Amino acid sequence: MSEQLARYLLRQQDTAGQEGPVFTAYLNAWDALTGANTVTISGSQQLVNLAFLGDPAAITTGRVLLLRTPASPVILGNIRKPVG
Secondary structure, rough: OOHHHHHHHHHOOOOEEEEEOOOEEEEEEEOOOOOOOOEEEEEOOEEEOOOEEEOOOHHOEEEEEOOOEEEEEEEEEEEEOOOO
């Protein structure tokens, strides 16, 4: 996902002031072979085996962007801070 798209999605807000469709979380465990994962939301709520977009080899543990969907969040990818 491009950095510009990530910034755009993070700025989106519901007109009623609700949270936007994209939010951050922490990916505690990740298996690139099976896609098995554990994600922590809001410090204590853990979700297991969320769907994800993209190449599983490109995802690592750490901060991730999640897309809110009616069924459950979807992992969009890692949040990386550019060096320099």
